[in-house]
Amino acid sequence: MTVESIVRQDVPTIVPTTPVAEAARLLRDGAPPLPVLEGGRVVGLVGVADVLALFDVGEGGAGPELHGLVIKR
DSSP: OOGGGTOOSOOOOBOTTSOHHHHHHHHHTTOOSEEEEETTEEEEEEOHHHHHHTTOOTTTOOOOOOTTTOOOO
16 A cells, blocks of 8 residues: 555645634644645645644743634634
8 A cells, every 4th residue: 555545635725825813724624734835836734733832832921812813603
């Protein structure tokens, strides 16, 4: 068996200028790590851990405000 037999081709992609909130929504809705495309080439991946790392408050830190990332239902 090779990767060719299990590769997913329906994965959503994003570009470097995609808002973090949009990437977070895709990930929340079950998308796998998102390929970041620039000029048709993959230049990186963004996953749940990457989005959560933006809010790592560390010791005594308050962390960033969630404005713009809050997802209303």
